[in-house]
Amino acid sequence: MKKIKFKLAAGLAFAMAFASSASAQGVYFDIGLGFGSGSTKIDGNNVFNELNSYSSVEELELDLTIFKLGYGPFDNTSIYAVLELSGMAHRIYDNSDYIQYNSYLFGPGIIFYPIPLIQLGASLGYSWVANQTNLPLTMDESDGGFAYNISGAVDFGGGNHGLLIGLKYFSATNELKSSKVDQNSSMIGFFIKYAYRHKVASLE
Numbered sequence: 001m002k003k004i005k006f007k008l009a010a011g012l013a014f015a016m017a018f019a020s021s022a023s024a025q026g027v028y029f030d031i032g033l034g035f036g037s038g039s040t041k042i043d044g045n046n047v048f049n050e051l052n053s054y055s056s057v058e059e060l061e062l063d064l065t066i067f068k069l070g071y072g073p074f075d076n077t078s079i080y081a082v083l084e085l086s087g088m089a090h091r092i093y094d095n096s097d098y099i100q101y102n103s104y105l106f107g108p109g110i111i112f113y114p115i116p117l118i119q120l121g122a123s124l125g126y127s128w129v130a131n132q133t134n135l136p137l138t139m140d141e142s143d144g145g146f147a148y149n150i151s152g153a154v155d156f157g158g159g160n161h162g163l164l165i166g167l168k169y170f171s172a173t174n175e176l177k178s179s180k181v182d183q184n185s186s187m188i189g190f191f192i193k194y195a196y197r198h199k200v201a202s203l204e
Contacts, residue, residue: 025198028070028080028111030164032193034063038170040090040101043181047101051092062089063168063189064102068109068123073198080111080197084123086149088170088187099133103172103185105147116199119155119164124148127172129183142183145174155195162195 038061040047051057064087072080087104107125114120127147131139153166171186 025073026071026160028072028082028195028197029067030065030193030195030197031067032065032164032191034065034168034189034191036061036063036168036187036189038088038090038185038187038189040103041182041184042176043179044184047099048092051099057092057094060089060091060093061187061189062091063170063187063191064089064104065168065191065193068111068121070109070111072111073113078113078199082109082111082121082123083107084109084125084149086123086170087147088172088185088189090185090187097135099135099137099139100131101183101185102130102132103147103170103174103183104128104130105149105170105172107147113155113199117154119151119153119166119195121151121153122149127174129172129174129176129185131183140176140178140183142174143177143180145172145183147172151191153191153193157195160196160198162197164191164193164195166191 048059066085068082068084070082085106089102091100109123111121127145129142149170151168153164156163168189174183
């Protein structure tokens with residue numbers, strides 16, 4: 001785990017050094033929400049399958065794309081450097097009772113526009129979990145972990161304002177503090193986001 005944290009810190013330092021040395025046109029920002037199909041495994045066991053063996057339960061997954069903030073494009077390359085806070089929520093419920101597994105990502109990322117209409121993105125960074133339930137259970141906390149996501153979207157809008165509609169894959173691995181086993185969460189989701197960005201002149 002210490003090696004992972006060192007690599008994340010080194011990657012973030014490199015991204016910040018690159019951003020400070022390159023010429024950027026302006027601020028990049030996006031925010032939104034999505035939904036999709038996800039899974040949570042505790043020590044390799046799918047929690048939905050485990051709970052569904054005892055009762056008839058349903059599940060709901062949300063893509064928590066909280067925000068990306070950064071600068072770009074750099075030197076007419078259509079590349080943006082960003083810092084992202086995002087995650088996924090996987091709720092398993094039976095009537096009013098629920099258990100919800102929340103996994104988060106905080107770290108650097110890159111956005112690239114191959115053509116004006118298409119945005120591609122990738123981020124990686126530190127991860128943690130904040131699981132919750134209304135049942136009389138104590139939910140295990142995270143001892144830290146690693147997460148990443150990749151995305152592709154169609155960028156609608158004119159000027160500096162855009163509407164992003166796309167797909168994202170999210171994955172997180174966290175070691176739980178008390179049990180010392182891994183919580184693995186993943187999701188393929190559809191999202192809608194508002195984006196404020198400066199496009200490189202040749203792509204406008």
